[in-house]
Amino acid sequence: MQPSHTVMSSKGQVVIPAAIRESLGLRPGQSFQLELTPEGLLLKPVQPEIPETELDDVAGLLKRPGQKARTIAEMDDAIRLGIADNKGRSE
Template sequence: MSLSTTRLSSKGQVVLPGEVRDRLGLRTGSRFIVIADGDTVILKLLKPPTAGELQGLLARARAEARKAGVMGKDISRAVRRVRRSA
């Protein structure tokens, strides 16, 4: 863990120290969840899921759909209904 200080700019921007950016591999456009709790602000780095993680999520979703009796045609029908109402 490292400790440093920074300031809030007039535009509401906070500069993260270079050491922190380098250690975490942060780049321009890195996205964060901002959590405010009392006088504490937490920035949590959002990392996109890996291909393997996505495949795992899809496999679990398919298994749950099978258990619930949801078929591919049911999903296609629901998508068409939503697209028509949009």
């Protein structure tokens, strides 16, 4: 990826170019860790910590009384629709 240029606002805000945000999968509200290095400022996306979960903690969470279980094909279709919907939002 080519080097990019940005300017800091009077409030200390910096815009990350769209191509970089998209390539890293950054979304509004993303947290970052800042680190001073000999080369300058390093900006690292912070991934939220996901607590370790046991199967017993989540088993049955998606079960809804009165609704039949979804088939694998139905779940795959829903995933495809979700992916298509998300691609439409990022363009």
